[in-house]
Amino acid sequence: DAGVTQSPTHLIKTRGQHVTLRCSPISGHKSVSWYQQVLGQGPQFIFQYYEKEERGRGNFPDRFSARQFPNYSSELNVNALLLGDSALYLCASSTRDSSYNEQFFGPGTRLTVL
Template sequence: DAGVTQSPTHLIKTRGQQVTLRCSPKSGHDTVSWYQQALGQGPQFIFQYYEEEERQRGNFPDRFSGHQFPNYSSELNVNALLLGDSALYLCASSLLGGHGGEQFFGPGTRLTVL
């Protein structure tokens, strides 16, 4: 049973550029949530996708956007990158818009902005 997968593993960008991160949820899951984790901090909720719609959003600017595809996979897009966007970006999958409780995390994408 495949767990949550994310790509790429690492990414280096320069300020002002745009980036797209990808996530495939755990088999049988229909909901994807994205988190940003700065070094030494807990994950911060960015947004959640369910039924191809953004259902919830944390305190992140509109530069952060996403998409969910019919096969439940998801993308996170960040425009106009800032140095402060450097972090580990985590994808988590769950069932039924988060009503199912447990979220299972992928290995993350380490984004470095220079």
């Protein structure tokens, strides 16, 4: 069975640009969450979506936005990129919207902002 997939695997952008990251959950999973992992730190929660609705939002600026599509895949958008946005962006899927359910993580997208 295919796990959580993310694209692209690596991305290089310059300050001020915008970026779109994509995530496909495990088949049958309706919840997708996004995390930012800066080098040397634990992941930081950005968003959770369930059934195309936002169910949770972490402490990130409005430059960060996301959406979930009818097939439960998801996009994370970041506008006006800053150097500090350089990180590994992780997507996780689960069967339901509760964080108590096990989340399955993708390999991540490594974003570098120059």
